[in-house]
Amino acid sequence: MTNWTLNLSSGDGPLYLRLADRIESDIDSGALKSGTKLPPQRNLAYDIGVTIGTVGRAYALLRERGLVSGEVGRGTYILARSGGTEEDIAAEPVEPRQEGTRFIEAPVGKLRFDSTAAPNVGQSGAIETMLASISRNYPDDVSSYTRTFPQHWFEAGQQWLSRNGFRPSADTIVPTLGAHAAVAAAISALTSPGDYVVFEHLTYTQISRTAALIGRRLALVNADEQGLDPDDFERVCAQKHPKMAFLMPTAQNPSVTIMPRERRAAVAEIARKYNVILIEDDLYGALTDDPTPLLAEFAPERTLVVGGLSKSVAAGVRGGWLSCPPHYRHSIRVAHKMMTGGMPFVLAELCAQLVCSGQATAIRNRSIVEINTRLAMARALLDGYDFNSVANIPFLWLAVPEPWHSGTFKNAAYEQGLLIDDEDEFKAGRSDRVYHRVRLGVSSTRTHAETERGLRAIRRLLDEGSAGYDSFG
Numbered sequence: 001m002t003n004w005t006l007n008l009s010s011g012d013g014p015l016y017l018r019l020a021d022r023i024e025s026d027i028d029s030g031a032l033k034s035g036t037k038l039p040p041q042r043n044l045a046y047d048i049g050v051t052i053g054t055v056g057r058a059y060a061l062l063r064e065r066g067l068v069s070g071e072v073g074r075g076t077y078i079l080a081r082s083g084g085t086e087e088d089i090a091a092e093p094v095e096p097r098q099e100g101t102r103f104i105e106a107p108v109g110k111l112r113f114d115s116t117a118a119p120n121v122g123q124s125g126a127i128e129t130m131l132a133s134i135s136r137n138y139p140d141d142v143s144s145y146t147r148t149f150p151q152h153w154f155e156a157g158q159q160w161l162s163r164n165g166f167r168p169s170a171d172t173i174v175p176t177l178g179a180h181a182a183v184a185a186a187i188s189a190l191t192s193p194g195d196y197v198v199f200e201h202l203t204y205t206q207i208s209r210t211a212a213l214i215g216r217r218l219a220l221v222n223a224d225e226q227g228l229d230p231d232d233f234e235r236v237c238a239q240k241h242p243k244m245a246f247l248m249p250t251a252q253n254p255s256v257t258i259m260p261r262e263r264r265a266a267v268a269e270i271a272r273k274y275n276v277i278l279i280e281d282d283l284y285g286a287l288t289d290d291p292t293p294l295l296a297e298f299a300p301e302r303t304l305v306v307g308g309l310s311k312s313v314a315a316g317v318r319g320g321w322l323s324c325p326p327h328y329r330h331s332i333r334v335a336h337k338m339m340t341g342g343m344p345f346v347l348a349e350l351c352a353q354l355v356c357s358g359q360a361t362a363i364r365n366r367s368i369v370e371i372n373t374r375l376a377m378a379r380a381l382l383d384g385y386d387f388n389s390v391a392n393i394p395f396l397w398l399a400v401p402e403p404w405h406s407g408t409f410k411n412a413a414y415e416q417g418l419l420i421d422d423e424d425e426f427k428a429g430r431s432d433r434v435y436h437r438v439r440l441g442v443s444s445t446r447t448h449a450e451t452e453r454g455l456r457a458i459r460r461l462l463d464e465g466s467a468g469y470d471s472f473g
Contacts, residue, residue: 006048015050016057023058024067027078034080038068040415075415111454114419115444116253116394117315119374121366126359127314127350134349146345149175153348156355157321161307163286166294168305168323174333175321175348177340179283179308182322182332183246184210186304189335190277190328191216191243198236198245199428200228202435204253204281207246208428218429221245227252227259230266237274244277249295250285254397254426254439256388261292268298278303287312287368287392301325304332309351311394311443312364319351367443368392374442374451381455385462394443400436401462409438409461416457 006022013021026032039047041055059076062068068076135142157173176182184207187197193215199208200223208218219240222232228247236242247267249259259267271278280295286307296303308320324332337343354360371394378396379389386399400409406422413420421439440458445451 006044016054016061019048019050019055019058020061020065023062024065027067032078034078036078038076038078040075109417110414111418111450112444113413113440113442113454114421116311116441117444118310118312118363118367119370119394119443120446121363121370123314123363123366126354126363127317130350130353130357130359131346134346134353138345138349141345141349144345146343146348149343149348150352152356153352156352157323160286160309160355160360161282161305161321161323163282164291164293164297166296166305171326172323172329173321174324174329174336175343175352176308176336177343177347178310178318178320179281179306180206180210180320181318181336181340182306182308182320183207183279183281184214185332185336185339186277186279186306186322186324186328187211187216187244187246188214188339189331195244196240196242198233198242198276200247200252201428201431201433202254202423202426203246203428204248205426205428207281211246220429220431223252223255223257225257226263227257228263228267230263230270233267234270234274237270237276241274242276244279245271246279246281247295248281248284250282250290250292251288251390251393253284254395254421254423254437256390256393256395256397258288258290258292258390259295264293264295265298268295268303271299271302276302280305282307283311284393287364287371287394288390289392296323304328309354309360312367313354313360314363317350317354318347319354371443373448374445377448377452378440378442378455381452381459382462395439395441398438398440398458400438401465402436403465404436406434406436406438412461413438413458416461418454418457420458 006019023032023038038044038059041052041059045052045055059068067079069079151170153175154170154173157175158168158170161168161173174182174185176185187210191197194217196217196219197211198219198221201220202223212218219236219242221236222229227249233245249264251258268278270276278295278299280303282294282305285294294305296305302325304322304324306320306322309315309317313319322332354363371392374394375389375391382396382398385401388397400406407424410420410422423435423437426439442451445454
């Protein structure tokens with residue numbers, strides 16, 4: 001954006017033509033340089049006292065003249081003129097890189113509300129000290145492949161995964177490159193191509209996509225405000241005979257649902273009846289104070305518990321562990337090596353030291369304080385609207401009121417400088433279900449001021465409704 005101003009008091013012809021001519025004149029004079037983003041149509045219309053339609057016709061005419069480029073959700077930019085200088089050409093807006101539906105890096109000027117990684121609470125200091133110590137004390141291990149796993153790597157997983165009444169023994173632990181790699185290894189080791197794996201309709205879809213990528217079929221099960229529906233789970237088990245089910249019983253992503261004790265017991269009994277292996281992703285559960293027993297306490301012989309450091313300590317260190325019945329351990333460990341290339345010594349040792357030294361717990365405690373500070377801001381600024389949230393969990397599941405659609409709201413948020421996730425990001429498979437919700441992560445903005453600015457923009461969109469959204473901004 002620029003401090004460029006317009007004066008349409010002079011000139012002949014319709015307003016839209018005078019506006020287009022004035023913008024072209026300012027491009028020719030250098031007042032508007034290539035790469036400059038023009039104001040959103042509604043903003044410019046308000047500033048110069050014309051209708052949005054007038055500005056829209058002017059922008060369309062500029063596109064026909066080859067002077068600007070305009071894309072939904074991205075904005076309207078001045079293009080470089082033929083024969084322009086190298087400086088002009090270099091100023092062209094760079095297309096932000098995406099991987100699937102997500103931006104790899106936040107485009108310039110966009111605030112990241114589409115991530116739930118641990119907030120920055122100064123953990124880099126502890127990590128820096130430990131990395132220096134590891135490099136100094138283990139030069140041979142750092143320079144070679146990891147062929148043996150020290151006992152404290154397993155003890156770290158044993159400690160980190162312990163919660164409520166669940167206390168895994170060290171001989172059940174597999175160190176992994178994060179929770180995602182742990183689940184992927186378990187699916188590849190314990191199921192075969194063509195087998196069904198159960199997912200809720202809304203879930204962490206990186207796992208369902210991974211399962212599909214390696215040839216597993218997806219079986220979708222209904223869920224409600226208490227989590228997975230046991231009756232529908234049994235129906236799917238009886239009809240499709242799945243080998244495995246992926247569940248997030250505590251602080252489910254994205255709904256933040258916490259499955260009650262009675263329902264966990266019912267799910268465990270159904271899994272036992274139909275010989276289904278359960279994967280319990282406790283990545284967010286480890287942030288909560290929820291006392292409900294883990295699913296693994298109801299069916300220890302068939303439940304794999306997965307956790308890691310990404311949401312509570314540091315996503316960049318890729319630390320994770322899986323606890324499983326001992327007879328599964330070797331197969332999962334081999335599958336993890338085949339799928340990831342093996343555990344890098346530096347990261348595995350760093351994660352083990354963080355946990356065993358107590359630093360990971362201290363960082364998690366600071367992260368929880370920071371997350372709750374941001375949640376309080378979100379709850380206050382979005383008061384009056386429908387959303388799900390749970391203490392210590394770094395995201396909200398926000399219902400967008402009529403006539404908003406989830407995807408349109410996501411585009412409108414992008415126009416306002418925010419990256420958020422719509423409901424399609426969490427659909428495990430093709431579904432005719434519509435939830436009209438978006439997920440807002442609050443942990444990855446750099447400052448409280450940025451968090452507040454983003455939340456106020458969300459509030460404005462909710463208050464104004466979709467009539468205030470111009471997709472050609």
